[in-house]
Amino acid sequence: MTQDPYAALGLTKDATADEIKKAYRKIARTDHPDLNPDDPGAEARFKAAGRAHDLLKDPEQRRRFDAGEIDATGAEQAPRGYYRQEARRPENPYTQRGAPPGGNPFGDGFDADDFFAQFARGRGGGAGGGFSGAAGDFPGHDVQYRLAVPFLDAARGAKTRITLPDGSALEVTIPKGARDGQTLRLRGKGEPGYGAGPAGDAYITLDVSPHPDFERDGNDILSTVPISIDEAILGGKVRVETLSGAVNMSVPAGASSGQMLRLKGRGVETRSGKGDHRVTLRIVSPPRVDDDLKRFMESWRKDHAYDPRGGKETA
Numbered sequence: 001m002t003q004d005p006y007a008a009l010g011l012t013k014d015a016t017a018d019e020i021k022k023a024y025r026k027i028a029r030t031d032h033p034d035l036n037p038d039d040p041g042a043e044a045r046f047k048a049a050g051r052a053h054d055l056l057k058d059p060e061q062r063r064r065f066d067a068g069e070i071d072a073t074g075a076e077q078a079p080r081g082y083y084r085q086e087a088r089r090p091e092n093p094y095t096q097r098g099a100p101p102g103g104n105p106f107g108d109g110f111d112a113d114d115f116f117a118q119f120a121r122g123r124g125g126g127a128g129g130g131f132s133g134a135a136g137d138f139p140g141h142d143v144q145y146r147l148a149v150p151f152l153d154a155a156r157g158a159k160t161r162i163t164l165p166d167g168s169a170l171e172v173t174i175p176k177g178a179r180d181g182q183t184l185r186l187r188g189k190g191e192p193g194y195g196a197g198p199a200g201d202a203y204i205t206l207d208v209s210p211h212p213d214f215e216r217d218g219n220d221i222l223s224t225v226p227i228s229i230d231e232a233i234l235g236g237k238v239r240v241e242t243l244s245g246a247v248n249m250s251v252p253a254g255a256s257s258g259q260m261l262r263l264k265g266r267g268v269e270t271r272s273g274k275g276d277h278r279v280t281l282r283i284v285s286p287p288r289v290d291d292d293l294k295r296f297m298e299s300w301r302k303d304h305a306y307d308p309r310g311g312k313e314t315a
Helices: 017-030 040-056 059-066 082-088 093-097 112-124 151-156 229-234 291-304
Strands: 143-149 158-163 169-174 183-186 202-208 215-217 220-227 236-242 245-251 260-263 277-283
Touching: 017 040, 040 059, 040 143, 040 202, 143 151, 143 158, 143 169, 151 158, 151 202, 169 183, 169 202, 220 236, 229 236, 229 277, 236 277, 245 260
Parallel strands: 143 202, 220 277
Antiparallel strands: 158 169, 183 202, 215 220, 236 245, 260 277
């Protein structure tokens, strides 16, 4: 059973949109599987929060869920008593087309509840268990699922499996460069048809999880790399993790915090091309400023002082 989306985020139904966003970001930070390799429950909490956020961040989707029109996976909910009401409806097409094999259940003594039971059994039995003949051949219903996808799997492409409510598994191929909210269509993987009718389709909506180090901007990947004071002043080579593995990036002498360097072709690959990896530098002071460094900087400042703010005073 899919967890209630509000419970997955630790919230109640009266939560605001901002509270939903903050709760999701908090769980994404604390329960990311990469940060909790020894906690098997972290991945489950992370994925559940991702599915919940994807459903509740859309005001219309949230309204429909609260109204009972869709379930926690985003799939349509049939109104309570719908099939029994349809069976009792005088203009029901089955009452006009004659009986299915085995007798006419719409004749004398027809019981709508009994018809509903037969109908339900037919749905569960696949193409061989429903009505047969031209009058009873109907395509199966489409089904909708939501799938939490790790950031790197979406960027690189991957194969995964969804476990369905009946215990069976559905293999899903995630294309390279898949985006958050993208819907994949799997033909013939929905509910079985009635009689000789074809099976419906499965629609998989992807919920791409955030990554602790990478962000995506179009087909570009963004990350921040810390560098030391001496690397900023003198330049050098620093190790940078990219989608395709670690590379050594050249830092120019005199680099500043906030400066952006570009690694061509190291971004996300899609049919439209391949993006770049944009690296923002962040100068980090040593954990302890010792006497040698302090004396050196005092001496340097005495003869080389400069104003990086251009003479502007800050409040």
